[in-house]
Amino acid sequence: MKKDKNEVSAPAVRGGKKLWVGVFLLLSVFLARELLYISEISQTYDEHFYVSYGYSFLKTGEFRLRKDKPNLVPIISALPLLATRADLREDDPE
Secondary structure, X not given: OOOOOOOOOOOOOOOOHHHHHHHHHHHHHHHHHHHXXXXXXXXXXXXXXXXXHHXXXXXHXXXXXXXXXXXXXXXXXXXXXXXXXXXXXXXXXX
């Protein structure tokens, strides 16, 4: 097959297997570092409220806990709780 003058070929990747081993090692170190760091940090001052508000909205469909802010962040924060089937008490009449 004859090459066209205007055809541009992709550059050859050097390193091969060593490159992928290096990438794997760097990602492994990054993951280990992040997992250790997660255990040291705490939640922000209002994170618990966002999660409870979002979970309440997802379970009941009502905006009764917070009506003044957008709903996207609390809903996204509470999505993992749907998989746990956490109990939502609705004792409060307000």
